[in-house]
Amino acid sequence: MVTALAFGIACAGATTASAETSQTLEAVKKAGAVKCGANGQLAGFSTVDSAGKWTGLDVDFCRAVAAAVFGDASKAELVPMTSQQRFPAIQSGEIQLLTHTVTATLTREASVGMLFAKPLFYDGQAFMVKKSLNVTSAKELDGASVCVKPGTVTEQNIADFARANGIKLEPVVIEQQQQVVEAFLNDRCVVFTDDSTALASVRSEQGTPDDFVILPEVLSKEPLSPGVRADDPRWFMIVDWVREGLVAAEELGVTQANVDEMKKSQDPAVQRLLGISGDLGSLLGLGNDWMYNAIKSVGNYGDIYERNVGKTSPLKQERGLNEQWKKGGLMYANPLI
Amino acid sequence: MRSKTKVSAGNRLITVLVFGVVALALYPLFRWAVIDAVWGNLGPEACKETFGACWPVISEKGSLIIFGRYPAAELWRPALASALLLGTAIVTAMPRFWNKALLLAWIAAPLLFLTLMGGGILGLSSVPSSQWGGLPITIMLSVFGIGCAFPLGILLACGRLSSKPVIRWVATSYIEAVRGVPLITVLFMATFILPLLLPSGWNISAMVRAQVAIILFTAAYLAEVVRAGMQTVPKGQFEACEALGISRFETYVKVVLPQALSMVIAPTINTFVTVLKDTSLVAIVSISELLMTARQALADPVWRTHFIEVYVFIAVIYFVFCFAMGKWSKSLERAYIFSKGRE
Numbered sequence A: 001m002v003t004a005l006a007f008g009i010a011c012a013g014a015t016t017a018s019a020e021t022s023q024t025l026e027a028v029k030k031a032g033a034v035k036c037g038a039n040g041q042l043a044g045f046s047t048v049d050s051a052g053k054w055t056g057l058d059v060d061f062c063r064a065v066a067a068a069v070f071g072d073a074s075k076a077e078l079v080p081m082t083s084q085q086r087f088p089a090i091q092s093g094e095i096q097l098l099t100h101t102v103t104a105t106l107t108r109e110a111s112v113g114m115l116f117a118k119p120l121f122y123d124g125q126a127f128m129v130k131k132s133l134n135v136t137s138a139k140e141l142d143g144a145s146v147c148v149k150p151g152t153v154t155e156q157n158i159a160d161f162a163r164a165n166g167i168k169l170e171p172v173v174i175e176q177q178q179q180v181v182e183a184f185l186n187d188r189c190v191v192f193t194d195d196s197t198a199l200a201s202v203r204s205e206q207g208t209p210d211d212f213v214i215l216p217e218v219l220s221k222e223p224l225s226p227g228v229r230a231d232d233p234r235w236f237m238i239v240d241w242v243r244e245g246l247v248a249a250e251e252l253g254v255t256q257a258n259v260d261e262m263k264k265s266q267d268p269a270v271q272r273l274l275g276i277s278g279d280l281g282s283l284l285g286l287g288n289d290w291m292y293n294a295i296k297s298v299g300n301y302g303d304i305y306e307r308n309v310g311k312t313s314p315l316k317q318e319r320g321l322n323e324q325w326k327k328g329g330l331m332y333a334n335p336l337i
Numbered sequence B: 001m002r003s004k005t006k007v008s009a010g011n012r013l014i015t016v017l018v019f020g021v022v023a024l025a026l027y028p029l030f031r032w033a034v035i036d037a038v039w040g041n042l043g044p045e046a047c048k049e050t051f052g053a054c055w056p057v058i059s060e061k062g063s064l065i066i067f068g069r070y071p072a073a074e075l076w077r078p079a080l081a082s083a084l085l086l087g088t089a090i091v092t093a094m095p096r097f098w099n100k101a102l103l104l105a106w107i108a109a110p111l112l113f114l115t116l117m118g119g120g121i122l123g124l125s126s127v128p129s130s131q132w133g134g135l136p137i138t139i140m141l142s143v144f145g146i147g148c149a150f151p152l153g154i155l156l157a158c159g160r161l162s163s164k165p166v167i168r169w170v171a172t173s174y175i176e177a178v179r180g181v182p183l184i185t186v187l188f189m190a191t192f193i194l195p196l197l198l199p200s201g202w203n204i205s206a207m208v209r210a211q212v213a214i215i216l217f218t219a220a221y222l223a224e225v226v227r228a229g230m231q232t233v234p235k236g237q238f239e240a241c242e243a244l245g246i247s248r249f250e251t252y253v254k255v256v257l258p259q260a261l262s263m264v265i266a267p268t269i270n271t272f273v274t275v276l277k278d279t280s281l282v283a284i285v286s287i288s289e290l291l292m293t294a295r296q297a298l299a300d301p302v303w304r305t306h307f308i309e310v311y312v313f314i315a316v317i318y319f320v321f322c323f324a325m326g327k328w329s330k331s332l333e334r335a336y337i338f339s340k341g342r343e
Helices: A002-020 A023-031 A057-070 A083-092 A106-113 A152-165 A177-185 A196-205 A233-252 A268-273 A290-298 A301-308 B009-035 B056-067 B076-093 B100-118 B135-160 B165-179 B183-197 B206-230 B235-243 B248-263 B265-285 B290-297 B304-336
Strands: A034-038 A046-048 A076-080 A097-103 A114-116 A121-123 A125-130 A144-148 A169-173 A191-195 A212-214 A222-229
Touching: A023 A034, A023 A057, A023 A233, A034 A057, A034 A083, A046 A057, A046 A076, A046 A097, A046 B290, A057 A076, A057 A097, A057 A233, A057 A290, A057 A301, A083 A097, A083 A106, A083 A114, A083 A222, A083 B183, A083 B265, A097 A121, A106 A114, A121 A196, A125 A196, A144 A152, A144 A177, A152 A169, A152 A191, A177 A191, A191 A196, A196 A212, A222 A233, A233 A268, A233 A290, A233 A301, B056 B135, B056 B290, B056 B304, B076 B100, B076 B135, B100 B135, B135 B165, B135 B206, B135 B265, B135 B290, B165 B206, B183 B206, B183 B265, B206 B248, B206 B265, B235 B248, B248 B265, B265 B290, B265 B304, B290 B304
Parallel strands: A034 A076, A034 A097, A144 A169, A144 A191
Antiparallel strands: A097 A222, A114 A222, A121 A222, A125 A191, A125 A212
16 A cells, blocks of 8 residues: 555656656766767768767767766767667667667658657758769759669659659669779769768769769758657757757857857857856756857857868868858757747 | 509699689789788878778778777777687687686686776776777677577576476477577567566666677577487486486486587587677677677778778688687597597
């Protein structure tokens, strides 16, 4: 009887508690680390460098969440996994955050039972050709052979694009990444298609990257988004708002380098972001300096982008769709008020 | 018997031809790996000009491939730990060291290994198992896997041949159930399904789950190998033991098993080799063993074009271990089968 009563109280307590705090957050705090599932073999997004340190855009986002939760980015624990593993891992609670360049789709949210935060990176399938071909638009590629890795979506996109533009494209399907690249370099096909970041990465590996052109047409939408399990909306909010905070920081001009000076800023938006005024962090169940810690550790969205995939990185990606909305991109932070 | 000194011209010709074909086939490989290769600790630019192997990729990525993400300042710890474990395994492989001290070594070596790797005591900094990787993991999973699965397999084999129906039934259904599913499924279940079934407070590390899965899986296979050996021992020997009043336990330990195991040396070690190679499957459950660290090293866009060199490097490592086990199998057979006049 006493046990039953105690159990009842405990349950009631748990219900009220979960209305305000996140169970996942409690578990993360107890374990002392945020576990993020990442690819580990994808340049620019998540790789292990020669010294054994994780680097990449996905990795930095995981660090930002760890910094927001613990005030310490080193509490991010990256778990390498394949594409087959990533959904079971998030479903079983083996990881709390999936930063695995997952394209957010309706089917995935509904059938896997997860929620996607706003995209960290807008990617899309594109075409690459040799510069000597003198082509500036994919619409000029009538009759061309296209090297492509098997995968219904990628191949389907080519067919759709060809039909929509009234041209003929002949797919050459090759399974292995290295073999597709070799085939393209050895002129077995004149066009190579993949996600534009993957193309950029291949281009950067070549001795003379300037001999290759990535054409401006984008065939598909690939919003690569961090995901969490759908059963804990409070945890989802934390992840989603850390992403918003990083984008907002870039809009407000708060960078990793100047974040300490910005603490003295008179701009109320900056003050709220850095927790000088307001209570944004505590509303999420975090410290008020949550975004200060995140920005101090990994920088704002622009810093993260440039370091991992931007001009200063081996991938040399333009900002493109990932530019701030004021400059014509899609990166737009909801108001942190 | 044909005289060994006289070799027919035809045989000579065949020998020369075979050598010629092998040499022709191997020369391009030799040329790639040695003559045209770039050696030393250079940058990726050094390999632009050559068609040969680019070995600087190994000096650049070697420590990542061998030791994974283990903290760079502490690499002596996984090195020493692996050497200890391997040393124990090698000593165990030699019949002249088979005595009581070896049992102590088998208690000490795993403890020392885990202490060195994990740290947290004796002034060693703590390194969580999520940061372990590379060759030490492959060695650990194989040595612990074989070391624990072997006795377990013998027990299961005895259980399967037991005269008591309950024991026989349990052992048989275990063996058949485990052999009925692929290792990769067992690993996947242990990693992703088990946490859902366990009470929420329980948190068994992924490494332990994978290790246990390998042990339980291997035991079922070894049980069948051992059973095959035990069935070669004539029934009369059991009856003789019984007539002499020797206990059932002693019958097994002193009479049946020594004969049974020596009959199945080759298939037993064959299973050991399989275990070593199967450890590469744990990559599917996010454990960075040798093959996975090699793949992680290849993600670097600067070095990715030299993937063949990296795969050759780890292939050589696997080969050395597997070849050594093959040789060991031969020497054990010579000592325990041929000496008894059986062939």
